[in-house]
Amino acid sequence: MAGPDLEFWQQRFEQGSTPWDRGAANPQLQVWLREGSLSPCRILVPGCGNGHEVLALAAAGFDVTALDYAPAAVEGVGRRLGQAGLKATLIQADVRSWSPQTRFDAIYEQTCLCALHPDDWSIYAARLRDWLAPHGRLYALFMQAPKPGAAEGLIQGPPYHCDIHGMRALFPASQWRWPAPPYPRVDHPSGPHEIGVALQAEPRREPGSADIVELSRRLP
Template identity: 55%
Template sequence: MSSTDTPPTAKPAGPSQAFWQERFEQGQTPWDRGEAHPQLRAWLAQGLLQDGHAIAIPGCGRGHELRLLGEAGIAAVGLDYTPAAVELARAQLGCLPGRVELADVLAWQPPEALDRVYEQTCLCALHPDHWLRYAEQLHRWLKPGGLLLSLFMQARRDSAGSGVLEGPPYHGDINAMRALFPASRWDWPAPPYPITPHGQGWAELGVALRRR
């Protein structure tokens, strides 16, 4: 390469916006239960989400969780950077409390510090190269004492034994999650954590982290 050559631009790691747009347009969303997650219902019943809380749902997809909260009178903001998903989520929410924004979670900032973030599908959809930046965002969004209501996707494949990264969804190994959300910045509850089976042999660990 000569001194005048321009080095090639590195391709962003992980799925593109076009990748997700195509899947929502074609209905290829096998991760979608068709309803709100059972663990969100449990957290709601426990009073961890209440009217008056500033709440964000990154990677809100079709908006089932937004609708559940809206039906409880709780207005949350759903974030997705796929126009097709935003359209579906807005239709799902209808006239219920809440709103949906077209946004990149790696750049978005809330107008005020949040009380709660419900993290179900965003982390496992992001390539692990982006995880540190996303974890910084989550910490920045929440006020001290705020809760990160997390569902860590358990989707380990056999290829992981040879170091291959497969996804989405990307596997949220609990050791990696402890490193990503360290105890110096987050209060971890004692295990064991509730686990919810998912399709295709996957499962999700429900962990409520408190921001320090």
């Protein structure tokens, strides 16, 4: 596989080497909660890391399911939930292949996309859409972290730069409803910043009788 493997992420969490971690929930999550654009529902947090957002959502009354690739990350979130007297469903899984039994009302995407090698982005974007219920919403923080080698075509990360124009292509308007820009900018202590966007999944178009008739005309 391209990009960091399971051993890479497991070592980071075992050693506490997580420089991307703010030590608290993302400020934009607090804004979405305070404004009421994100209200208690069944929500998924892929790539949950140390779980600050998991705890914040659980404390706010959400039915939270959290995923992470690294067992050490999942174990750490479990400990923090127990210490806080909170509950969430925790799963150790690879987001590129995991499938839930039922779909979610919302997904909070913060550090998972930028941790995946860009070769895997289209797979992950398709998974996100599959995981959402009709009209479900994706609350995304797109990491803006351009690297010096980009001018020569080098792919450097993690975190990988989630250029907002690239995100428009990855999450096309035919499948996702984008709000009008400008979008909130969230500075990160390590230097890069994130762009916060709440996308709504467009309804899937099921083939109707007219489509079937047209297809039959084209078949030999």
